[in-house]
Amino acid sequence: MPRRSNSQWDFGELFSPEQTRHVLTVSELTTRVKGLLEQHLGTLWVTGEITNLRQQTSGHIYFTLKDAASQVACVLFRGERVTNRALIEDGQKVILQGDLTVYEARGQYQIIIRQVEVQGLGALQAAFERLKARLAAEGWFAPERKRPIPRYPPCIGIVSSPTGAALRDVLHVVQRRNPALRLILAPCRVQGAGAAAEIAAAIRLLNEFASTQAGAGAEPGPQTVAAILVTRGGGSLEDLWAFNEEEVARAIGASSLPVISAIGHEIDFTISDFVADLRAATPSAAAEILTEGVFVANAFIREAPDRLRASGLKAVEEARDKLERLAGRLGRAHPCRRLNETSQRLDDLCSDVNRCMREALRRTDLNRAQLINRLLRCRPQKIVQTARERLELQTSRLADRVALSLRRRMERVEAVRARLHLLGPEQVLARGYSITTDAATGQVLRNAGAVTQGQVLRTQLHHGRVISRVESPE
Secondary structure, three states, X not given: OOOOOOOOOOOOOOOOHHHOOOOOOHHHHHHHHHHHHHHHOOEEEEEEEEEEEEEOOOOOEEEEEEOOOOEEEEEEOOOOOOOOHHHOOOOOEEEEEEEEEEEOOOOEEEEEEEEEEEOOHHHHHXXXXXXXXXXXXHOOOOHHHOOOOOOOOOEEEEEEOOOOHHHHHHHHHHHHHOOOOEEEEEEOXXXXXXXXXXXXXXXXXXXXXXXXXXXXXXXOOXXXXXXXXXXXXXXXXXXXXXXXXXXXXXHHHOOOOOEEEEEOOOOOOOHHHHHOOEEOOOHHHHHHHHHHHHHHHHHHHHHHHHHHXXXXXXXXXXXXXXXXXXXXXXXXXOHXXXXXXXXXXXXXXXXXXXXXXXXXXXXXXXXXXXXHHHHHHOOHHHHHHHHHXXXXXXXXXXXXXXXXXXXXXXXXXXXXXXXXXXXXXXXHHHOOOOEEEEOOOOOEOOOHHHOOOOOEEEEEOOOOEEEEEOOOOO
8 A cells, every 4th residue: 555645735634524514415405304394294184275276187286275374385196085176176275184295396395185174164065065966966956857837826835934034925925916825834944953854854745745635536726736835044054054955855856746946045055956846046036936827817817908908999900901902902903094004004105116216217317327428438539549649658758768878878988988098008108108028929027037138029109119129137
């Protein structure tokens, strides 16, 4: 093993291992926090209000659980079996059970939901929705199960509290609109423990009474129960809960008589409203529906004399109008009138024929005049004279053009001749210059070095030539 050498800059360990910093990565920090949360908190219960609900296409549900001061992220995975999954919605106050953990990708702590419970009224609402869904799946709300309410019922059964305000409202409306309508009350409690059983029993009692009347073979009369009205006044969800019980719903659905449900106010809805053959917004509205036929019939009877009088007057008026139309048709069909109309039409036809004849003669005269003018314009002598004049004019124009062209060409020849004369060698020779050529070959000499001693030369002057012999070239 090589020996370690110490330098002057080696001071040893300045800090002890306990004082040395241990730096974590973000992933390591998140993993430690996740382990601590899952170890020390783990599964817990928490309550709050749902907000920022998001349901992904994957089936997972993400939302935030908040209270007045803080919030926490929550996730409900698709594969988790939770009873009240469908009731998770924005604004719902719930109690959740889940595992507290950290979503490492964002460094965010969240709760993985295992169980959901709805707080307060939400629990009742959840029970309401579950029963509603089950009865709807069984077909209790199907439109084809709904039966029409009799238009003129002689007697109706009422299921309500004998001391409630709803019964007083019904009696008041019936007394005002149809005093002859008979009412049979099946008293029962409409809220509290055991109310649902009493309501269902009252509905069955009225059905048994109606079946007893039908079994006796009696003709329908004032005592024949034709429909059942289940009613009570307004109240809270807990007050109306008896009408959300399955026992009441099945009793209404099994009733052989059509049932009208009038529970609470217009904004209140119960399971009984969905199962019944007809829902009325209020007890008074239900009474108006049951008395509508007789009430309208009474108004119809009161207005009958006026309608008969108006109908008679209208019939007389229509008969008078028809008589006037027939008299007019008879007057138009009289033979003398038809003869006069025929004579007038004959006069119109004669006028049309005369006008057509005059128009035809006018057009004939116009055509004849046009033909004469065309014949005069087409005389041969005039045509020949016009052609001769045109030929003479063209001949004169052609001679003028030929003379002009010759004159222009002669002028151009003279101009070219003058230019050639100015550029010709005679003019150069006249200024004292000469042209020397080889006498044997006639080649023009331009350089003294091209001649030899004794060579015969010919020199062209302005007037005449000179034959010479070279003695010595320079």
